[in-house]
Amino acid sequence: MVHNRISLFRAEKGLSRKELAAAVGVNPQTIGFIERGDYQPSCELALKLAQTFGVPVEALFSLSPFPPLSEQLGARSQGATNA
Template sequence: MSAEDVHNRISVLRAERGVSRKDLAAALGVHYQTIGYLERGQYSPSLFLALRIAEYFEVPVEIVFSLRPFPRLGSEVR
């Protein structure tokens, strides 16, 4: 993990809402491959893009992005 890693839940949010990468990309005005790069952690979004993604999913930005890995679904917080 590098000092600039940004973790995200974009793929989880897309799956929950039945949104394809292409549909999300079109709504945000980016190339669909950008969504894949974001989901795989190969690209960190600009602040503007991060806020637009959170706005698209109607959640706070910290629900989508984190500097620490998100806990696995179903794991308990201790």
């Protein structure tokens, strides 16, 4: 299974599903299906999504579940404190 955090990036960019769908050239429902994990996009669409958000494709998709945002932020601030 491929996990993704498109909804997180979409919220951060302030994009609606319709706007993101228009940016990558798919139906808005398709974005919803991908976000819910009900549809696995092709390599081409995954790359387009990553390009739209300006991040590498691994930042959007992963074979293992993404850690919760709070955990990531906690780890980052812990690292900054240690440094």
